[in-house]
Amino acid sequence: MYVHQVKLRVRYAETDRMGYVYYGNYAEYLEVARVEMLRSLGISYREMEEQGVMLPVRELRITYHKPALYDDEITVRTELRSMPGVRIVFNYALFNTAGVLLSEAETTLVFIDAESGRPRSAPANIIGKLSPYLG
Amino acid sequence: MYVHQVKLRVRYAETDRMGYVYYGNYAEYLEVARVEMLRSLGISYREMEEQGVMLPVRELRITYHKPALYDDEITVRTELRSMPGVRIVFNYALFNTAGVLLSEAETTLVFIDAESGRPRSAPANIIGKLSPYLG
């Protein structure tokens, strides 16, 4: 398993009139979490796209336990539990500074060859970087 | 079953550099769809909140089949398949103008008493309006 943590500060823009982070905005937090996880492995999502590999989200699941509030510092713990093939699955748990579990999520993304528009397997450098952890 | 349809035009703001609607922005489309479904029953979500009943999202699931694109007119078909209790479950299917199924989603929301902060059952007027359909 490969585990990574990132911290995010809740923006005013992200709250709604209940005073909570709007449920759709968590998708951005998950994006930041998985991009930073990849960066921690030496993989740039931006470069991957520029080299012709796209990674759209195929499935999103979130369970909201407690609301995140304005100006809270949120820790997102992201887990990669199995070696990616055509798909890559990230699992997330979000906590506030008191350590309270706010929400849990799972995203499934698919590697797509930008030229053909067809699914393809994970690039070799991603497999290489992950193999010490997910061998 | 109670079924409702609403049309939405994709905004430039909602696209990302892939040229697709960003995966988190579908949450807004689902919000519009369920609020307009309630309005079609004569229920104002805004008034419900003003009367002390909140309805935060507890769970969100989306499967993305095909991307929605800039300026597409999207039809969201929303289904309410069972009478709400403490929870209310909406099922959604999104189509483009060619009738292609773009994505499917499910949201579970919980009725909360604003004063106590505790779950409560669905307001009587919602049950009343839905009973001809979900009796």
Next chain:
Amino acid sequence: MYVHQVKLRVRYAETDRMGYVYYGNYAEYLEVARVEMLRSLGISYREMEEQGVMLPVRELRITYHKPALYDDEITVRTELRSMPGVRIVFNYALFNTAGVLLSEAETTLVFIDAESGRPRSAPANIIGKLSPYLG
């Protein structure tokens, strides 16, 4: 002068914890207003982009008089006061259903040739459609 009006319903997603529409979200309302104004003239912004003309925003000014609130139906009145050259300037006034002026805005956009990345004058079909009004 060419004047156009469009109505928009405020989404929950667009509010913040003050209960107001977040100040940055008005940019989306202005986008919808000018795109629908162009559509009313028979001009598709999407097609224009597909034909190699981009129209990024160069300047944005908004004055916020009164807040827009959740579920409000907002009318955006958009004015085109002079014939576009390399630049096109839209002026906006936003009202709620009670006719209260909520905010006023101005955006300046620049026509860009997508291939060269350089500014260019407004496409001939836009000039043609506008000449009866701004001649």
Next chain:
Amino acid sequence: MYVHQVKLRVRYAETDRMGYVYYGNYAEYLEVARVEMLRSLGISYREMEEQGVMLPVRELRITYHKPALYDDEITVRTELRSMPGVRIVFNYALFNTAGVLLSEAETTLVFIDAESGRPRSAPANIIGKLSPYLG
């Protein structure tokens, strides 16, 4: 003058199909910049609100020189050039890592007493923290 700098990473969610940061999303960057500037002075915007002082935006002006791109690290330099009264004016300049000036902005915010809904002067602790710089 009081000057503060903050760095932000452009999220995929913030880009549009031109591949640029959507023009409305800069409002969030400006929000982060001024909130972090206040935090650098020992002032919590959240606490101020909890103590009954709101600070809605009254005016926003942005000039977009060059686009910010996905995954760019943006530096926002924020300046407070005069002592706030009922109003507080922030000036911003945004740069990429190559030091290129991307955009310039100005926001005017108004201190509002939450109870009465009326404008009021800046809280004493803000004046106190700023007086060494703006005396």
